[in-house]
Amino acid sequence: MKFGRIAWQGAIHEVTPGSDAKVRLADGREIAEGQFTWLPPVEVGTVFALGLNYADHAKELAFKAPETPLVFLKGPNAITGHKAFSRRPADATYMHYECELAVVIGKTGYRIAKEDAMDHVAGYSVANDYAIRDYLENYYRPNLRVKNRDACTPLGPWLVTRDEIADPMKLALSTRVNGKTTQQGTTADMIFDIPTLIAYLSSFMTLNPGDVILTGTPEGLADVKAGDVVETEIEGVGCLINTIVDDQTWSATA
């Protein structure tokens, strides 16, 4: 199954895909795109993100692959939905997207064994983990100013339940900027796979339903500018669309 969340007519609705790119409400009515606002498909709890979790990307950034997962966290401010806007500040010279498989936890667990880890997965979504490299500093790197900016981590459009994805470690990822493909990879190239990440994180903290693990990105990063339309897509999971805006647009009053 695929589930989305939208805001429509003053309420939040869980929806499923309808006909002709519409979404279907619980009562069967179908609503067309443009009539509603996409929300992140889950109300997120703790959001983890992985750095340097693809060998090719680590090489691209001139780092050797880490020996333990390089994990950082995001606050609720960072997460935004499908078809939302993300801000590129005027002083930034390099803001790049990162297409990532998002793993949504569905069952509480602490010290989860690798072989039991997939039982704790509710499903998957697509994340775009934008970074503004100008703000990188060498303290708790990548720091929050780079990675926890308001609405700079789009998530969605769908939560795809675990049973729909036969092998999450064999999915094609791609990013298009204004229709042109700029990033291509496969989840097969992850350094630490999903069971390893779940076992590692739960070795010191309890994972709960709604927690999300963004599993890192392959090579193929590129600068994005205000006005760019960025599509991050994962085979079988979905295509997440986001538009970059400048400070004036971001701060404009309606």
Place this chain on the structure above:
Amino acid sequence: MEAHKPAVSGAVYGVILNDRDSLGRMGAALADAPYKGVPKAPVLYIKPAGTVVGSGAVVSLPAGESAVEVGATLGIVFGQGAARLAPEAVPAAIAGYVVVADLSLPHVSYYRPAIREKCFDGACPVGSRVVPAAEVGDLASISLRTYVDGSLVHTRSLADLVRDVPTLVADVSEFMTLRRGDTLLVGVTWQAAQARTGSRVRVEADRVGSVEFEIAAGEGAA
């Protein structure tokens, strides 16, 4: 110990290297690799929901660990959302302050995010009351004291903050919204006093209150 509810339930963010004492003690290391310069922006981290426990909690350490650093600090609790605030607008967004013991497994390097070290379950004991800002008054006159098994092991003053509260909140809220009910810690000391498993810890702050907890070994701990 009697168990209390933590006074806050929103997101909790922390900052390191926000006191002159810590910067001074790190000294020349800040200029060397891997840091290559003093931090420009606030160095932030997140204490996820599972870390927040109330006074009276028993905090079990991850397997193999036997000591924690006790980062005595105050949390700024927001009474309204704070986004892109100028320093002079910050006081109106603050509901009050709460005493916090920001626990970390000892780590010598600040280069990579310290997730295992700072985010284990129970790693953020929080006091039971948010004290209104008006009652707290000037932070510069507040001292924090850490006791382990009744002995005073550390005292710090909040007079040496690198960024005072209005400046810190302004700098953070430039890029991330602090929501009503969220907490931003004002900073912890580099290599704060440690407490070992089996010990009882109390952190108290002038005019804000105290938080107490016990450190226990985790299952399978060394």
